[in-house]
Each structure stands twice: as structure tokens, then as C-alpha cells.
Amino acid sequence: MESTEKSPFQMVDPYIEKIKKSLITRYLGDNVPTVLIAIALFGLSIYFLTSKKRRNYPPAIHGTLPIIGNMLQLRERKPYQTLTRWAEKYGPIYRLRIGALNVVVLNSDDLIKEALVTKYDSISNRRLPLAVEILGHDKSTLVARDYGPHYSARKRHLVTHLLGPMAQKEKRSLRHELVVRMINGMFEDMPTEGKVVHMRHVLNNFLFENTMHQLFGFAPKEMYVPGIGFLFREQMCKILVDDPIDAISLIDWRSLWPIFKWASNEKVESVCKQAARQRDLLCEELLKMYKIQFALKGPTGCYADHLHQDAEFLPDKYSPILYILWESVIESVDTVSVASEWIIYELARNPHVQDRLYQEIKNVSGDRMINEDDMANLPYLGAVIKETLRLYNPVTVLFTRLTGEDMTLGGYNIPKGWDVLINQWGIGMDKRRWPDADVWDPERCLRDPSIDLGFKDFKITPFGGGKRMCPGIHMAMATLLVEVCGLVQHFEFSVPPDEGNADAESSQVSFTTHKATPLLAFTKPRVKGVLPS
Numbered sequence: 001m002e003s004t005e006k007s008p009f010q011m012v013d014p015y016i017e018k019i020k021k022s023l024i025t026r027y028l029g030d031n032v033p034t035v036l037i038a039i040a041l042f043g044l045s046i047y048f049l050t051s052k053k054r055r056n057y058p059p060a061i062h063g064t065l066p067i068i069g070n071m072l073q074l075r076e077r078k079p080y081q082t083l084t085r086w087a088e089k090y091g092p093i094y095r096l097r098i099g100a101l102n103v104v105v106l107n108s109d110d111l112i113k114e115a116l117v118t119k120y121d122s123i124s125n126r127r128l129p130l131a132v133e134i135l136g137h138d139k140s141t142l143v144a145r146d147y148g149p150h151y152s153a154r155k156r157h158l159v160t161h162l163l164g165p166m167a168q169k170e171k172r173s174l175r176h177e178l179v180v181r182m183i184n185g186m187f188e189d190m191p192t193e194g195k196v197v198h199m200r201h202v203l204n205n206f207l208f209e210n211t212m213h214q215l216f217g218f219a220p221k222e223m224y225v226p227g228i229g230f231l232f233r234e235q236m237c238k239i240l241v242d243d244p245i246d247a248i249s250l251i252d253w254r255s256l257w258p259i260f261k262w263a264s265n266e267k268v269e270s271v272c273k274q275a276a277r278q279r280d281l282l283c284e285e286l287l288k289m290y291k292i293q294f295a296l297k298g299p300t301g302c303y304a305d306h307l308h309q310d311a312e313f314l315p316d317k318y319s320p321i322l323y324i325l326w327e328s329v330i331e332s333v334d335t336v337s338v339a340s341e342w343i344i345y346e347l348a349r350n351p352h353v354q355d356r357l358y359q360e361i362k363n364v365s366g367d368r369m370i371n372e373d374d375m376a377n378l379p380y381l382g383a384v385i386k387e388t389l390r391l392y393n394p395v396t397v398l399f400t401r402l403t404g405e406d407m408t409l410g411g412y413n414i415p416k417g418w419d420v421l422i423n424q425w426g427i428g429m430d431k432r433r434w435p436d437a438d439v440w441d442p443e444r445c446l447r448d449p450s451i452d453l454g455f456k457d458f459k460i461t462p463f464g465g466g467k468r469m470c471p472g473i474h475m476a477m478a479t480l481l482v483e484v485c486g487l488v489q490h491f492e493f494s495v496p497p498d499e500g501n502a503d504a505e506s507s508q509v510s511f512t513t514h515k516a517t518p519l520l521a522f523t524k525p526r527v528k529g530v531l532p533s
């Protein structure tokens with residue numbers, strides 16, 4: 001029976017229906033279902049063939065395997081070098097898979113600027129290894145905090161009272177005093193013809209002292225810590241800096257397959273918990289010492305004073321002061337130490353550069369000791385530091401940023417939930433921008449005054465960029481400037497041929513690019529003792 005209901009189309013023109021029926025019967029006969037299936041299959045194949053183009057993702061690295069993705073290709077000792085080689089083959093932006101993570105890698109200054117500045121709101125949070133969460137007491141550290149009002153208040157406090165240019169200006173006399181102490185220490189037992197000095201030891205001691213004074217108002221040479229025992233300064237540095245960095249550098253498969261975040265990874269957890277336990281015991285003892293100092297002397301202007309004073313007003317009372325102070329120790333000592341050691345190493349290997357730097361210092365300060373007011377008149381010193389940060393960028397790749405929404409980068413679509421990895425080292429080694437990229441040549445930074453380490457110009461970005469740029473840049477640069485200047489003004493460095501440190505190898509897969517072997521520099525005094533200020 002024919003249906004009595006008519007479609008609106010039939011109501012408009014009943015003859016069309018008749019024509020359609022007769023045409024279908026005439027040309028297709030009984031094959032209607034077969035033809036419809038064929039059309040659907042054709043449509044689907046066109047859809048899949050063109051979908052890659054429609055999705056418009058960045059080019060993918062060849063050789064991606066199921067489950068593990070491109071992990072095997074990144075197995076080599078320095079993955080940032082592999083990432084840089086891929087940029088030469090696939091272009092400045094490409095994607096790869098690490099475990100279950102889709103990772104987009106950026107390798108050029110304009111892409112980094114787009115990601116960190118222009119599109120900051122879409123990728124303001126980091127995906128951190130679980131070790132950082134264990135060591136950082138969940139999200140107590142600033143680096144692990146998601147962007148938001150709590151993050152902003154914490155950062156504002158840190159910049160106002162410790163790291164900003166004004167706060168660092170107040171630390172000038174402290175830095176000067178500590179540089180003099182370092183130089184005096186080197187003069188002890190120094191024959192006039194010079195001797196080999198363990199420079200890593202000297203530099204780390206100075207940097208640790210500088211950081212501890214700025215944070216706690218004192219820097220113990222030795223102390224007793226209940227639960228650990230008697231510690232010398234080097235052991236304190238190991239507990240506060242080296243051990244936690246080693247723990248963070250361990251590869252934890254749970255970070256690569258986040259659906260297994262709940263599972264246990266005995267090895268990583270026990271290393272992290274052990275490092276965290278020792279760190280907590282030491283920091284608690286340091287805080288006790290701080291409280292005694294405060295009771296005896298009152299405020300000394302250190303950051304712990306400000307934290308105590310403002311504890312009530314800081315919005316995240318849940319971040320114990322211990323973690324806030326420890327974060328500044330670990331972030332400042334290690335990175336500045338890496339940069340300092342490479343600077344002295346390159347100066348020792350390049351006597352013509354060292355001579356030129358010495359002349360520049362001498363022309364500015366004559367026979368008195370250099371001070372921080374002189375720094376603006378030492379462009380060559382600035383170039384030496386910038387060039388070192390380019391070639392030996394202490395933080396080769398940034399912790400990945402997580403896309404909080406669908407976005408585009410470099411004209412490609414990047415879906416929400418993907419990771420964006422910034423290859424800072426690769427940008428400094430881009431052969432198109434930096435001819436002879438692997439040669440250390442401060443001239444190139446002198447020739448290009450636009451290089452400002454990531455504020456406006458992104459050709460070298462050792463401190464990251466945008467709103468989550470390293471807030472310690474002023475402290476780091478002020479420290480490097482006075483330290484290198486003081487050393488070169490008083491000593492001449494060269495590399496002893498038989499000390500086995502003539503290679504420029506950095507350590508393998510570690511979070512920062514420490515020189516693989518500690519620098520032993522032949523050190524000859526230029527003057528008889530510390531110059532008058």
C-alpha cells in the first residue's frame with residue numbers, strides 16, 4: 001500500500017517523484033544497494049586521504065613506532081642534539097611521539113616568540129616529571145604552579161623582595177664582599193708563578209654562599225643536622241642541589257604514559273623520597289638557625305625575613321616556606337654554576353679573548369677593583385657571557401608546555417592536550433643564523449646589540465621567555481658579571497695540557513649542561529693581592 005503521507009517536496013511537485021523512480025529503475029535496476037555502498041566507500045577513502053591535510057598538523061618524524069613512538073630515536077646521550085638535527089631535515093616545527101605524548105618541537109626564534117609571548121594564554125602551564133611533584137611537595141614550587149592568581153602573587157613577592165632589579169641592587173655590597181672573599185681564598189697558598197686550581201669548587205662555593213646569604217642571611221661552612229650528621233658546605237650543596245637534580249633527571253615512564261600515573265615506580269620514587277627526606281632535614285635545620293639569628297639580630301634583609309613578615313598575606317599558605325626557599329637555592333646555584341664554569345673554561349682556552357677582556361676592565365677601573373656601577377661600560381664582558389649562554393645554554397630544552405586549548409603555531413593546528421617543547425639549544429645553534437655555530441666567538445654578540453636574552457629578542461633564550469621567563473635573570477646576570485670580572489681582573493687563566501679537561505664535553509642526559517669533567521685551570525696572579533675598592 002502506498003503511504004498517504006506526502007513529503008513537502010512531493011506536495012510542491014508530484015511529477016518529479018515519478019521521474020526519479022523511472023530513472024533509477026532504468027539505469028540501476030536492482031543494483032541500488034551496491035551502488036550506494038560503493039559511493040559511501042569512495043567518500044570515506046577521499047575523507048581519509050585528505051584528512052591529514054585538513055588536520056594540518058606539523059610534519060611528523062619518520063620512524064614512529066606503536067606504543068613507544070619516537071623514544072628509541074631519542075636514546076642517544078644528548079637528545080637536544082637529535083632534536084636540532086631533525087630541525088635541519090623537517091623544518092623549524094615538527095611533531096613526534098614520546099610514549100603516549102604528542103609533542104610539538106619548536107626550533108626557531110619567531111616560533112618561540114609566537115608560543116611564549118603571542119599565544120601565551122593557550123600554553124601557560126608546564127607538564128612536569130612526577131619527580132618534580134614529589135620533590136616540590138605537589139605544586140609548592142613556583143616552577144610547578146599552574147598560571148593563576150596564586151602563581152602571580154608568589155612570583156610578585158619573589159621579584160619584589162629578592163629577584164627583581166631593585167631588590168638585586170640592594171645586594172651589590174654583599175656580592176662585592178663575597179667576590180673579594182673568593183679572590184682572597186684563591187690567593188692563599190698561591191705562588192707568584194701560579195698553580196692549578198679546581199675552579200668548579202671555587203665557583204660553587206662562591207655561588208652557594210651568595211645564594212644562602214640572600215635567602216637566609218647566613219651561609220654555614222659546616223653544620224650538624226639531626227638525622228643526617230655533620231655536613232660540610234659541599235655536602236650541603238649536594239643535598240640541596242645535586243641530588244634533587246639527579247632525581248629529576250631520571251626517566252620515569254609514568255610521565256610518558258600519564259594513564260599509568262597511579263602505578264608505582266619503585267626506583268624513581270625511592271630516589272626522590274630519599275633526596276626529599278635529606279633536603280627536608282637540612283632545610284628545617286637551616287630554618288631553625290634562621291629563627292635564632294632573627295631572635296638575636298632582628299631582620300637582615302634576606303628573603304626569609306620577607307616570607308615570615310608576609311606569611312599571613314601570601315595567598316598560598318600551603319606552600320611551606322621551606323619549599324619556597326629551597327626552590328631558589330636549586331634554581332640559582334646550579335644554572336649559574338654551569339654558566340660560570342664554561343665562561344672560565346673558554347677564557348682559559350682563548351687567551352686573546354681573555355686579554356681583550358682584561359684590557360677592557362683595566363681601561364674602565366684602572367688600579368682599583370671593579371664594581372657593579374662599572375658594568376654598563378663593559379660591553380665585551382657582556383658579549384663573553386651571552387656567547388657562552390648561546391653555546392652552552394644551561395637549560396637546553398624547556399620543560400614542555402601543555403596546550404590548554406586548540407591553537408595554531410607556525411600556521412599548523414595543535415590540539416588541546418599536546419605538549420610544546422622549546423629547543424633553546426637548537427635556536428642558539430641554528431646554522432642559518434649563526435655561521436660556525438659550534439665555535440665560541442664573543443664578537444658575534446658584540447656585533448648584534450639587539451640580543452637581549454629573551455626580553456624582546458629571541459635569538460638566544462637561555463632564560464626562556466614571555467610571562468614565565470626565568471625571574472632570576474637579574475640575579476644570574478649580576479652574579480656572573482661581578483664574578484667573572486673579579487676573577488679576570490686578578491688572575492690569568494689557562495688550561496693545563498695534562499689535566500684531561502681540554503675537551504668541551506658537557507655531561508649526558510642531565511637537566512643542565514654541566515661540563516663533564518670539573519674545570520682545573522692553571523691560575524696565575526696578575527696582582528699581589530685584592531685591589532682596593
Ligand code: HEM
Binds near residue numbers: 155336470
Ligand atoms: C644562568 C642562570 C639561569 C638560567 C640559565 C635559568 C634558566 C631558566 C629557565 C630556562 C627557566 C624556564 C623559563 C620558561 O619556561 O620560559 C627558568 C625558570 C625559573 N628560574 Fe631560572 N635560570 C637561571 C637562574 C635563576 C636564578 C638565579 C633564580 C633565582 C632563584 C632562578 C629562578 C627561577 C624560577 C623561580 C623559575 C620558574 C619561573 C616560572 O615558572 O614562572 N633562575 N630559569
